[in-house]
Amino acid sequence: MNTRTIRHSLLLLAIPLLTHAQSPNPTQTIPIDGYAAKVNTTIITRSDVRSAMAPILPQLYRRYQGAQLEQQLENTYQQTREQLIEQALIYAAFEARGGQIPDHYVQSEIDRTVRDRFQGDRAKFEETLAAEKITYQEYLEKTRRNISTSMLMNEEINRRARINPETIRNTYETNRHQYLIPEKIKHSVLLLHHGDTPQERQLKQATANRILQRLQAGEDFNTLATEYSEGARADQGGSFPWLQLKDIDPALRAPLSQLTVGQHSPIIENESRFLILKVDARRNAAYQPFSEVREAIKKELTAAERDRLYTRWIERLKKEHYIQRYD
Known part of the structure; x- marks a missing residue:
């Protein structure tokens, strides 16, 4: 079971579902009612499964249609039924331990729901x-069950899931390549197109030569790029944001890698344009420090x-309790 499934299960445990008015009705892929499953003496109906599915239905109806929608509805039904079976197993384990939730605790949770989800509007x-x-009364009991299962999950799972500092450090050292920050550069490009005729190309060559001379005389690259460049970023002085080399035009990578910060290139010509490049800033490749990634690890x-x-816990509970699924 992956983390996403556990999070979905926790959602089912944490709040009773009140979404009837907001969700479309599933198609006939899922029968209207009847038994979906039985855990010991607890019956899970198809209506229970449909109600638990309600939050995800709008997304399914937006993304899919036809046979694909039917298949997604069926898959979601099966997954949701398993989550409800797991919830019933956890509640059975809670009862077997003699656990009880005081009425005032349940009422407090309902009051919180009214306040948070209905803006305090009891009606x-x-x-x-x-x-x-x-x-x-049914809602109260459902809330009691949800609190019970949530508390037991917290005891069995969350409190026991402890990772020691040595394991965290070893994970960092073993997977250090995952924390490599690649080299990045900020660069600017001054671009002139050849034009459509030899005469136009000759004129552009002359313009490029004059621009290069002005750069060599100390004029500002970005000012000249704003004035002369025919590239898409001329309005920004030809400047590009921080980029990895792999995200830069392949034809520019080699000349850019040879420039130091603040240095501009000579005129570079390819089949259709003249280019002058400048490296504005550079960040060398480096590993993220352990202190920065420790919490994420x-x-x-x-x-x-x-x-x-x-x-492991759910598999043990499945062996200890009676489960019947109905198709």
């Missing part, structure tokens, strides 16, 4: 429950450890 909240055909390793713990 709007109750209207949404009615649209979902959910009684307040820790976050990545912690996520991988959570994945591992979650997968």
